[in-house]
Amino acid sequence: MTERADWIAVDWGTTNLRAFAMQGATVLARAQSNAGMATLAPEGFEPALTALIGPWLGGGPLPVIACGMVGSRQGWREAPYRSVPCAPLGSRMTHLSTACGIDVHLVSGLAQASPPDVMRGEETQIAGFLSLNPSWDGVLCLPGTHTKWAHLSAGEVVSFQTFMTGELFDLLGTASVLRHALTGEGWEADAFEASVRETMARPERLAARLFALRAANLLEGTGPAATRASLSGLLIGAEIAAARPYWLGQNLAILGTGTQARAYRDALALQGVTAMLTDTERATLAGLTSAHRSLKARP
Amino acid sequence: MTERADWIAVDWGTTNLRAFAMQGATVLARAQSNAGMATLAPEGFEPALTALIGPWLGGGPLPVIACGMVGSRQGWREAPYRSVPCAPLGSRMTHLSTACGIDVHLVSGLAQASPPDVMRGEETQIAGFLSLNPSWDGVLCLPGTHTKWAHLSAGEVVSFQTFMTGELFDLLGTASVLRHALTGEGWEADAFEASVRETMARPERLAARLFALRAANLLEGTGPAATRASLSGLLIGAEIAAARPYWLGQNLAILGTGTQARAYRDALALQGVTAMLTDTERATLAGLTSAHRSLKARP
Numbered sequence: 001m002t003e004r005a006d007w008i009a010v011d012w013g014t015t016n017l018r019a020f021a022m023q024g025a026t027v028l029a030r031a032q033s034n035a036g037m038a039t040l041a042p043e044g045f046e047p048a049l050t051a052l053i054g055p056w057l058g059g060g061p062l063p064v065i066a067c068g069m070v071g072s073r074q075g076w077r078e079a080p081y082r083s084v085p086c087a088p089l090g091s092r093m094t095h096l097s098t099a100c101g102i103d104v105h106l107v108s109g110l111a112q113a114s115p116p117d118v119m120r121g122e123e124t125q126i127a128g129f130l131s132l133n134p135s136w137d138g139v140l141c142l143p144g145t146h147t148k149w150a151h152l153s154a155g156e157v158v159s160f161q162t163f164m165t166g167e168l169f170d171l172l173g174t175a176s177v178l179r180h181a182l183t184g185e186g187w188e189a190d191a192f193e194a195s196v197r198e199t200m201a202r203p204e205r206l207a208a209r210l211f212a213l214r215a216a217n218l219l220e221g222t223g224p225a226a227t228r229a230s231l232s233g234l235l236i237g238a239e240i241a242a243a244r245p246y247w248l249g250q251n252l253a254i255l256g257t258g259t260q261a262r263a264y265r266d267a268l269a270l271q272g273v274t275a276m277l278t279d280t281e282r283a284t285l286a287g288l289t290s291a292h293r294s295l296k297a298r299p
Numbered sequence: 300m301t302e303r304a305d306w307i308a309v310d311w312g313t314t315n316l317r318a319f320a321m322q323g324a325t326v327l328a329r330a331q332s333n334a335g336m337a338t339l340a341p342e343g344f345e346p347a348l349t350a351l352i353g354p355w356l357g358g359g360p361l362p363v364i365a366c367g368m369v370g371s372r373q374g375w376r377e378a379p380y381r382s383v384p385c386a387p388l389g390s391r392m393t394h395l396s397t398a399c400g401i402d403v404h405l406v407s408g409l410a411q412a413s414p415p416d417v418m419r420g421e422e423t424q425i426a427g428f429l430s431l432n433p434s435w436d437g438v439l440c441l442p443g444t445h446t447k448w449a450h451l452s453a454g455e456v457v458s459f460q461t462f463m464t465g466e467l468f469d470l471l472g473t474a475s476v477l478r479h480a481l482t483g484e485g486w487e488a489d490a491f492e493a494s495v496r497e498t499m500a501r502p503e504r505l506a507a508r509l510f511a512l513r514a515a516n517l518l519e520g521t522g523p524a525a526t527r528a529s530l531s532g533l534l535i536g537a538e539i540a541a542a543r544p545y546w547l548g549q550n551l552a553i554l555g556t557g558t559q560a561r562a563y564r565d566a567l568a569l570q571g572v573t574a575m576l577t578d579t580e581r582a583t584l585a586g587l588t589s590a591h592r593s594l595k596a597r598p
Contacts, residue, residue, distance in 0.1 A: 073517075081518075116514035146476070146510060162510040164475065171470045176463065177445070198321075204502035204540045208414075211445060211461040213414035218372075219380075241503045 006062045008053055009288040013069035014038045014145075017048060021056045025289045029056060031281045037069040041272070043134050045076035046098050047208060061101045065093070066134055066293045067284070068121035071106040081111035081118060084157045088127040089291055107291055110157060114249045117162050121284075124147050127254055129278060130155060134266030138251025141275070145170070147239065149246040161246065163239045166260065169232060172210065178231065181217035186225025189266075195233025197269045203241040247273055256280050302327055303404075306362045309350055310370035312420060313337045313444075316347060318425040320355045324588045328355065336368040343399050344375035360400045364590045365394070365585070366512035367420035368515040369407040380410035380417060384457045388590055409456060416461050421447050424554055427586030428577060429454060437550025440574070442467070442559045446538065447544040460545065462538045465559065468531060471509065477530065480516035485524025488565075494532025495539070495566045508533050529533055535566045545570055555579050 005028050010017075015036035035048035049064070055064070071079030071094060079094035093105040097288040109120035122142050125267035129140060130152065130220055140147040145167050150160040172178050199206055214224040240247070247268065252275040254261050254268075261277055268275050301579055304320035304327050311317075314335035320328040334347035346365070353363070360390050370378030370393060378393035392404040392420040408419035421441050428439060429451065441447040444466050449459040505530050512529055539546070546567065552572040553567075564574050 109512075111518055115511050117511060118514045118517055129525070161507055162514070163506045164509045165506055166545050167475050168506065171474055175470055175474060176466050204537060206541075207462045207464055207467065207538050208506070208541050209461055210463045211416050212416060215410075215417045215461070218417055219410055219412070219415050235506070237507050238503065242505075242507050248409070 003061060005029070005056055005062060005290050007065065008056065009285055010049070010053075010064055010066035010070070011124075011284050011288070012037065012066050012068045012075075012120070013165070014069045017052060019049075019052050020285060020288075021053070022285075022289070022292070025267060025286070027285065031055075037072065040076075044071065044074065048103070049104070050098065052113060057102075061103070063292070063295070064102055064104045065288050066104060067124035067288060067291075067293070069105040071109060072120055074143050075259065076104075077106060079106040079108045082108045082123075084110055084112050084159060086110070087156050088123040088130065089287070089294065090195045091294060093291065094194055105291070107111070107288075110160070112148055112160060115161075117160060119148055119150075122150070123157070124287035124291065125283045126150055126152065126282065126287070128283035128285065129253070129255060129288050131255075131286045132278070132283065136251070136253075138253065139246045140253050140255060141243075141247075141264060142255045143257075144265050147264075148241050151246060151250075161243065163243070165235045165239045169235055172231060172235075173228070178210065178215050178227070181214050182224045182231075184197060184224035186223070186228065188226040188229045190229075192224040192233040192263065192266070193228035193270060195230040196237035196270055199234050199237030200241050200271070200296075203238045206234055206238045207298065232263055232265070236263055238265075240271065241284070247271075247276050248258065252276075255283055302437075303358060303360060304355055304589050305326070305480070306364065307355065307370060308584055308591070309348070309363055309365035309369070309529070310420070310423075310583050310587070311336060311365050311367040311374075312366045316351060318348075319584060319587075319590070321584075322594050326584065330354075334568070336371065336374050339375075341375065344369065349397065349399065349401070356401075360402070362591070363403045364587045364594070364596070365399055366406040366423035366587060366590075370408065371419055374405075378405040380420075381396075381407050383409055383411050383459065384455050385409070386455050387422040388586070388593065389567050390593060392590065392594070402403065403523050404590070404594060406457055408585075409459070411459060416459060418447055418449075418461070419458060420561065421449070422456070423586035423590065424579065424582045425449055425451065425456060425586070426551070427582035427584065430585045430589050431577070431582065432552075435550070435552075438545045439552050439554060440542075440546075440563060441554045442563050443555075446515065446563075448542050450545060450549075451584075460542065462542070464534045464538045466480045468497075468534055471530060471534075472527070476513050477481070477509065480521070480526045481523045481530075483523035485522070485527065485530045487525040488570065489528075490525040491528035491532040491562065491565070492569060494529040496535035496567055498533050498536030499570070502537045505533055505537045531562055532566070534544060535562055537587050539563075539566055539570065546570075551575075552577055 008050045009020040017035045018032040149157040310321040316334045317331040446462045450457040
């Protein structure tokens with residue numbers, strides 16, 4: 001790093017820790033480790049962070065803005081939830097100082113009272129998405145282990161809804177009887193499309209259709225590529241059926257550009273809905289940059 | 300055992316091995332171990348069986364009739380599926396002999412071509428149920444890791460449908476983010492009932508309601524007893540919604556008398572459906588006894 005960083009952006013989730021040496025909104029360097037929240041005891045956060053960002057601190061301590069599960073009850077320190085409807089970022093963050101004088105600011109997650117729901121990390125991506133797309137109104141879908149659908153209007157998160165689709169896909173694929181039908185790689189787009197159409201039409205039959213994947217593997221020799229695409233299609237189809245009030249007749253964008261985000265886009269396209277894809281890291285950094293600016297603006 | 304056994308009944312599932320020293324239809328002794336199919340390599344089945352039933356063989360080898368996953372592709376030897384519609388038990392079993400001269404007869408499972416489905420073990424319970432309730436027509440629900448609904452008429456299995464509800468409950472409760480909300484015992488009947496009603500009314504919202512259990516735990520302090528009952532209610536409610544063509548306007552019986560069977564009975568009662576509960580072991584033994592009789596009757 002020949003240029004001088006003036007702050008550090010941190011995206012600290014359940015399984016990963018990612019850090020970015022920043023000069024304003026520009027990334028000068030990046031680093032990451034697998035020291036996610038789930039792997040750390042409370043006293044483990046400070047050494048995990050300093051090990052990763054230490055090389056950038058030759059000129060002295062820099063402020064850190066961090067989002068994600070680092071601010072959860074099981075994290076470094078609990079950053080209280082803010083209640084929707086509200087702007088994705090608040091005017092205050094949760095502050096702590098490390099032994100070597102680094103100021104760490106944790107972004108608050110969002111909570112919804114009814115139906116009960118929470119998010120941590122996605123509020124920063126939403127803020128970033130809005131700063132990249134000013135005055136955008138509509139629904140943002142954020143695929144992940146726990147996929148979120150957020151209704152955004154006039155710069156605020158009006159409401160949101162979480163689906164456990166990603167976690168169900170992982171558990172069913174690795175720990176259930178279906179794992180025997182998934183020993184191999186690949187993806188069959190036709191099987192995905194057929195399964196999406198099936199659960200969109202009859203979402204209540206999901207639990208029955210899951211075991212049929214194993215039976216089709218046993219009786220008809222259906223291979224792992226078709227089984228994997230079908231499992232994904234059944235789960236995403238059921239989610240899109242349940243999320244209909246979110247996407248029907250709305251401006252729609254999807255955060256992400258990888259396999260999972262493209263699967264959501266393809267499933268929505270079967271309903272005649274066109275959704276824009278946005279890069280997740282770009283949104284996260286834009287959101288953390290907004291949080292850093294608000295910190296500097298504070299009296 | 301003062302009386303003399305003339306055959307041995309074996310119920311050999313994925314996780315357990317249960318054996319019964321039988322004289323006709325009477326149980327003289329019972330034994331069990333955790334040498335389930337999933338724990339054994341192919342060469343491990345014979346020693347696991349002889350270790351368990353050895354004490355009963357003082358008078359010489361006895362024939363063994365075995366049902367369950369022992370006859371699957373990953374079992375001792377594959378007993379080919381029979382196709383529905385058909386009687387639950389066929390006239391032939393898969394035969395093998397052990398080194399010490401024990402004749403083992405494996406009961407075949409049942410397969411359905413469309414929609415693809417399979418069962419192993421439940422066909423024996425169904426045969427036993429029918430021998431205990433001659434000329435019974437209707438639908439039998441067999442709760443378990445993979446719950447089956449079987450339409451029975453004129454002594455045959457006409458069709459059946461498997462739901463992964465039990466496995467989903469276990470995976471979500473022990474391996475998903477919901478496990479954090481389930482650290483403790485208990486059951487709240489009101490929460491079960493409310494959740495059954497909710498997914499019966501809007502089954503497509505299952506994936507969304509699951510995460511809400513965790514959010515309610517975080518935001519409202521909902522305890523493990525209510526969360527556990529709600530999780531069960533959401534999953535069983537979704538299954539009962541999907542299985543409606545099976546139970547609507549039919550004679551209905553449930554195999555089992557434990558917690559899980561009673562949860563299905565209570566959920567069905569909310570729909571105004573009365574289901575008879577039958578003891579599983581009694582049905583299994585009656586089915587294996589029928590299989591043993593057919594063996595003796597063979598020329």
